[in-house]
Amino acid sequence: MTAVFVHLSDIHFGQEKKNGGQLKINNDARRELIEDAAAVIAALPNKRASGIIVTGDLAYAGKREEYDAAGKWLDELARRVGCKAADIQMIPGNHDIDRDKIKGATQMMLEAIIAEGEEALNRFLEEQVDRDVLYSRFTEYRRFADAYQCPLDCTGNNSAERRVELAEGRAIRFVRLNSALICSKGDKEGHLLLGQRQRVLEAGPGEELVVLTHHPLNWYSDADDARKFLRGRARVFVSGHEHLAALDVQHIEKGRDLMLLAAGATTPDKIDDTYNYAYNIIEFDWDEHEDALAVTLHPRSWNDDMKRFEADDVRLRGRDSRIVLGSPNFRRAPRPKMLEPDVLDAHAQTAMVEIIVPKEEDVAADAQVDEAEYQNLYLRFFRDLTEGERLRILVELDAISGDIAGGFNHEIESRLFRSVVRANRFHDLRRKVDEALIKRERTRGAR
Known part of the structure; x- marks a missing residue:
């Protein structure tokens, strides 16, 4: 099976406030991107995408209204390329932090990490109070990403729960890194820090890792160790931030390659001879002859x-668009049977992203609800409703008592959401969400 992804980075919704008259131009380019992506994918054998990847900087200043605009645009893109909105995965960039929240304890904490390095970072990650302060800059990003089931790991670890099977016993696993973890108001190249909890990558037999991050390696103070893990454990490293698209394939040793893909900016700060609107369409598939991961870049x-x-043929620098990477993790698992010619067409069907959840959290299966419907409702509930609307619905469905005030965090609300579904009230919950959104639209129309 082939997995096809639209890859975006540095979309920067909201930057037009700073750049004056760019709104109409940027919106036009974003509309054209949707048309272009839909046409390119329709011409591929699969004719639909498995998902959308955003490697950071969805917003420009980490504000609610910027994510609202991003959500509407991403929903339309997903619809046009044939995947669900729940198939969108993302990581934060430096513009996804709210710099207005960098003051007081937050400022002192970030300065301590810059001065002391990983020792200070580990100290702050140990305490819940300190973690709350450190991650407070991501408040609106977390609300948005949580709705797409791409939560930040607020203990400083990476996230690797999305998996795509390409053939029997052959899969890719996406690993999401938060390279904006210690971003502040004036970040300097080489001063950012992933931390050992993030940079330790775990690869298993039959799985090749595709690592997603916003900043390239040259921005990290712990880049040397991060590079060693990438060379030894990963197959593809995708980054954004610098707005310059690039492709490099490193031969690490016999039978082991590493692809470094630097994304261009979907919406750069400026358009000139160096910087331009850019994005990628990426196909992942299993090369039977080499027993390897093949990546086709458009x-x-x-x-x-x-x-x-x-098509940006210059970026390929004369390479074939399909690149077969030496994949030792595939060879660590039993080799799949070679496919007969008459079943190749079935094998080429579009691969879907599987979100791996602990068994005790597999709510859709427990409640016998369609997984796609569950993911869609989860997205609408947490992204499109206000906190007040969500709490009112939870009260009406007896998940909480009516005398409870606000102040719930996402973890608690998510647990309550799951409890309602497990109580076989999924359809009641969906009806309540529909009613809340219709009521809001009527209220707006009456003004």
């Missing part, structure tokens, strides 16, 4: 003379 960039996206 880089797209803006032709300003024609005001449209086109």
Whole structure:
């Protein structure tokens, strides 16, 4: 099976407030991107995408209204390329932090980490109070990403719960890193820190890792150790931030390669001879002959003379668009049977992303609810409803008592959401969400 992803980075919703008259131009380019992505994917054998990947900087200042705009645009993109909104996965970038919250204890904590390094970071990650302060800059990003079931691990670890099976016993696993963990108001190249909890990558037999991060390696003070884990454990490393698209394939040793893919910016700060609107369409599949991960890259960039996206052949630098990577983790598992020619068409069907959850949290299966419907309702509940609307619904469905005030965090609300579904009230919950959104639209229309 082939997995096809639209890859975006540095979309920067909200940057137009700073750049004056760019809103109309940026919106036009974003509309054209949707049209272009839909056309490219429709021409591929699968004719639909497995998902959308955003490697940071969805917003420009980490504000609620910026994520509201991003959500509407991403929903339309998902619809046009044939995947669900719940198939969108993301990581934060430096613009996804709210710099207005960097003051007092937060400022002192970040300064201590810069001065003392990993020792200070580990100290702060040990205490819940300190973690709350450290991650307070991500409040709106966390609300948005949580709805897409891409939560930040607020204990400083990476996230690796999304998996795509390409063949029997052959899969890729996405690993999400938060390279903006210690970002502040004036980040310097080489001063950021992943921390050992994030940079330790765990790879198993039959799985090749695709690591997603916002900042390239040159931005980390612990880059040397991070690079060793990537060379030894990962197959693809995808980054954004620098707005310059690039591709490099490193031959590590016999039978082991590492692809480094630097994304261009979907919406750069400026458009000139160096920086341009850009995005990728990426296909992952299993190469039977080599028993290896194959990556087919379709880089797209803006032709300003024609005001449209086109194939960016320059980025491939003469390479074939399909690159087969030496994949030792595949070879650590029993080899799948070679496919007969008459079943190749069935094998080429679109691979779907599986969200791995602990057995005790597999609510959709427990309640005998369609997984896609569950994910869609989860997204609408946490992204589209206000805290007040969510709590009112939970009260009406007897998940909490009516005398409870606000102040719930996402973890608690998510647990209550799951309890309602487990109580066989999924359809009641969906009806309540629909009613809340309809009521809000009517209220807006009456103004």
